[in-house]
Amino acid sequence: MADDLFQSAGLEKGAPRPLADRLRPQTLDQVVGxxxxxxxxxxxxxxxxxxxxxxxxxxxxxxxxxxxxxxxxxxxxxxxxxxxxxxxxxxxxxxxxxxxxxxxxxxxxxxxxxxxxxxxxxxxxxxxxxxxxxxxxxxxxxxxxxxxxxxxxxxxxxxxxxxxLKRLDDAALDKLLARAEEEEDQRLPLTTAARESLKAMADGDGRFLLNLVEDIFAEPVDGEDLEPDTLSRIVQRRAPVYDKAQEGHYNLISALHKSVRGSDPDAALYWLARMLAGGEDPLYLCRRVVRMASEDIGMADPNALTICLAAKEAYDFLGSPEGDLALAQAVLYVATAPKSNAAYSAFKRAQRAARETGSLMPPRHAMNAPTKMMKDLGYSDGYVYDHDAPDAFAGLDYFPPDMERQSFYEPVPRGLEKDIRKRLEFWNARRKSREPDRKTDSGEG
Incomplete structure (x- = not known):
């Protein structure tokens, strides 16, 4: 069949043919991987x-x-x-x-x-x-x-x-190399390390692997097997499959984000390096890492956001490749930081409550009263300046009077949120002691 195809292209049967074409499977059993x-x-x-x-x-x-x-x-x-x-x-x-x-x-x-x-x-x-x-x-x-x-x-x-269809694994690539050596009736002049390097260069692409093999067979050698560094000078590594606008882009950024969330710094660095090697815009990566700092770490380590923003500034200042290191540092920071999505979840709950409750007014003690008329209407009535209260906490309720008080933010017992949790428990207890006065504080009653 392959000979018929070659002749149909206007070439004689005995004309030179690429190795990949000569090794094209003639039966389904010969397809590898x-x-x-x-x-x-x-x-x-x-x-x-x-x-x-x-x-x-x-x-x-x-x-x-x-x-x-x-x-x-x-x-x-x-x-x-x-x-x-x-x-x-x-x-x-x-x-x-x-x-x-x-x-x-x-x-x-x-x-x-x-x-x-x-x-x-x-x-x-x-x-x-x-x-x-x-x-x-x-x-x-x-x-x-x-x-x-x-x-x-x-x-x-x-x-x-x-x-x-799967990318070809090492076993499949080994079969192709063996077939190439049999077809050419000679062994590839490669050390074991160079043979492994050759398969890595192919990146799962069988056709590209056979093209590399053909280049190696065409290169004169002095009888010594090629080492990986010499091999790299003879053949060109295949560019990683990565389309910045398609599925590969979204799969890799998902892997990076989930590695950070899963506190796996080594995997996070790998996916960062993969995206940079594929030509991803480093500023896009900076934006995503800043998002991770707020979504997955939040108040457990508020410094994460500062570090990530600083990495963006460093990249702007240095460019690639020097600025890439600042981005890697930020990725390491967020991957190793204590994790909390409490801020993220709290904001989502607050957004939902805001949509559901419409245009409720604040309690009067929370309103601004810049004019005499507004003061006469009771704006700012009952307000207590917290800094003048014991422990700088007056315990007023700032939810709308017609809305039941809700708890959006629930700190986790990790990182800095452990201390925040203790403070909130103390403040909530003090606030509950004032609950009978809520309507009075709101200007009702």
Missing amino acids: QDHLLGEGMPLRRMLDVRRLSSIVLWGPPGVGKTTIARLLADKADLEFHQISAIFSGVADLRKVFAEAEARRRTGRGTLLFVDEIHRFNRAQQDGFLPHVESGLITLVGATTENPSFELNAALLSRAQVLT
Whole structure:
């Protein structure tokens, strides 16, 4: 099959071919790293066993076999394989594909339409597949690196099964390296450490790994196995898969935030480094870390907010890469600080109460009385200046008179909130001793 594809591209059978093309699997059993889909009893294998291949969406990172699997599925199901790319195709191309599929069906042969980067089609174009999928004119296999639930129409998703492909793990990459060495009939001139480094450079992308292998085989060596530092000079490390506007962005910032909340400073530093390596805007990270200081630490260590704001100022002053260290320091501070979401929860409860109670007025003793008329109306009546009271606490109630007193802020017994909790308990006890006077203090009665 691979030779036919090569010739169809206008190249002779004996012409040089890339290693990745020469090692393209010829059967589903040769596909590595996707046993959860292709193993015995797994989804794709079950479809083929009962000869009922439904439309599917293959979701996974680059270089894990999406195109190869689609091609082999067509071969196994005895369907004509037709491939298009959503990047280069438009409505006219789709109409042509559907017309060819209709003509093919009249001869008794079905069509598997493989759409690479299917998420690049707009909503109207995606809807264009629906009648042809429903009628059985085509078996649609879409490939995407983006989360289908965000990028594909619900109507299309309801007619296709989403199957997730995994990035290739070390075991799968080892199989590819062994096949490459067998194909080239020579061993890769790498030390054990350099071989591990090579797999790390590929970052789970099998196609990229084989391209690196081809570069290594083309490099003259003096008989000594390459060490990791020499290997790095010969081949280029694969850029991490990270799209600042898509799901990868949200997954990584979620991992960073949850690592901080879970008091795991090492994991937090790792996710911070991953995002910076992927090109994330450090100021975006500064904003998120400031949020963590208020949401997850709050009054347990109020200094966290100051540290995080200082990190933002330091980054503004230094820029990258020097300013990145200030951001790392802030991440370490919030990850190791005592945790409390009491302030966050208290504010949410207060917001809910504010929405529910409408326009209740403050008690009169809490009102401002800058004019004689306002004083005559009782504004500020009953107010006691707290600094003149014992322990600088008069114990007045400042909730609206027509609203039951509520408790929003509940300090946790950690960090500085342990002391705050004691003070609140003391003040609440003093305030309760004045409760019979509440209506009087409010100007009622």
